[in-house]
Amino acid sequence: MAPAGALVTAPLVEMRRISKTFGGVHAVEAVDLELRHGEVLGLLGHNGAGKSTLIKVLSGVLMPDSGEILVDGQRVEIRSPRDARAHGIETIYQNLALTDNLDAVANLFLGREIAGRFGFLDDAAMEHAAAGTIARMKLRLPSLHALVSALSGGQRQAVAIARAIHFNARVLIMDEPTAALGPEETRKVGALIRELASQGIGIILISHDIHDVFDLADRLTVMKNGRLVGTCATAEVSKDEVLGMIIAGDLPAALARRHRPVASA
């Protein structure tokens, strides 16, 4: 899709000076966020730091009071989750939004079923397509016809991711994807996230816990009290420095020198 030239060098998603207030309280104030192609970006901050609000703006659940969103360098209007999906932005909620009483295939196609005339489902075609996506993600599920209630936490996560990927997500927003998983499953989901990034998909991992994302993310964006603290490459900072950003809102010394202070912007 993307032609050569400017569009390739433009970030996948750019949010510029996004602000959102709820009853006079600034939930998000003039925050910038940039997501590049094939990158895993960690979005960190305490509860109430504004990261969920910022993400809801990107996924179309909330409309910002001001600011703009660019996809591939083009300004876009995202007024609903449907708009977001049309731009390839898919959100995986913490509860995964799966229905336990249906199987993996039914969940993958929920709301977007392959159906023939008069709305009758083409189950074989859906199973075939689902198997293709699962293979592309290098995943293994016990059976495509196992009820989701019978799957492990990591497998459920995988089904939710497969659903987004199947419908050509280019931006994947994941809310605390590994918070509820054991170490082995966390490792598997982590490998899956890296695999997707290597295919060019941009991934935003939301977390309040540095340990969840530090090993996975290429870059980290930290928020505090609705404002942007700063963005840094994971390779250039230590965990302690990032903790300082989350808790005190301090920029690491190396970063502070070249970072433009938020307050005077």
Add this chain to the structure above:
Amino acid sequence: MAVRIERVSLAAGRVASGVGIDPRLLAMLGVLLAIWVVFDLLTGGLFLTARNLFNLSLQVAVVGIMATGMVLIIVSRHIDLSVGSQIGFLGVLGALWQTQWVGINTPTAWWSTCVLMLAAGVLIGAVQGWLVAYGRIPAFVVTLGGLLFLRNAAYQLNDGKTIAPLDDTFQLLGGGINGTLGATGSWLLGLAAVAGIAWSVVQGRRKRSAFGFAVRPPLVDALLVVVWSAAVLGFVAVMNAYKRPQSEIAMGIAIPVVILAGVTLAMTLLATRHRFGRHVYATGGNPESAELAGIDTRKMTVQVFALMGLLCGLAAIVITARLNAAATATGTMTELNVIAAAVIGGTSLAGGIGTIYGAVLGAVVMQSLESGMVLLGVPSPLQKMVLAVVLILAVWLDMAWRRRGRS
């Protein structure tokens, strides 16, 4: 002994699910068979007669038609308590229409009555569904109101007077003396059903192998076709064995049973093979997820209730035609039989789980118990008490089954 039976049934269940048959279906058929044999022994051979089975099939039709709709209502986490009052109201409405407006035994009477009753049923269901979905009033409250309102509206329509007789052609839909297919018609329908079963099995195999998926061993599929075909043809033979009074003319399958069969097939396709059914089950499983997936759950709720209303219209046609009269009290307490049929058939009141064939089998179980107790001369209050115990027992067993299935 009990342990051995359990082991055998577990093994049978594994074999059944291995070849793609729901073990629950087998268990329910087993229970039904046991009920039939026990009643037949207790009544000294009165239960398993062509005459009794013919009457049983008529009784099952009304409750069965409505139970298929109740499954989708309960699966989507709602309830409809108004179905009994709906058939009472729709019956009086249809009878008034054909006796007061178009006149009985006119060419238009029977079909215009049917159209009116079906349309009114859809309207009643849609209004109730709208109140549940958009008014955000619990379905229990809305349909409890519907139960009271419609029963008394039926009274108001004709001052509580029973309307009879009804149009001759309309009466055929109730399965009276002439309202059956006869011997030839029944055999033709049976053969068509056998052809349909064979076709659907072949079609299923073709579709799966086109995508390179595994198919069941041909012998298993062939056996399935044989067993189902035998069941269908056996049913036809029994219905044909019942003769008209003082004659040798076979009754054959009653028209209400044909309607029930059509409804069961259509509702099964809707529930398992159609986008609408998929959305109903998804919503019942997790309403928030369904909405996030882009399903318009409110519109769907209105549609589910409207469908229930349509089926109530159909059931009202059958029962009014069978009684050849529309009484204000028709269908009183039928809602409980309908809900019980769905629940005995494995529909979970927590939502998300339930099958159409289960509900129809549940209706057969309920009506078999009732019919058997009538034959035994069990007093009416005692009959209801037994049914109540059976209902609770069935749900208890069902939950125990599910718990074990999970662990």
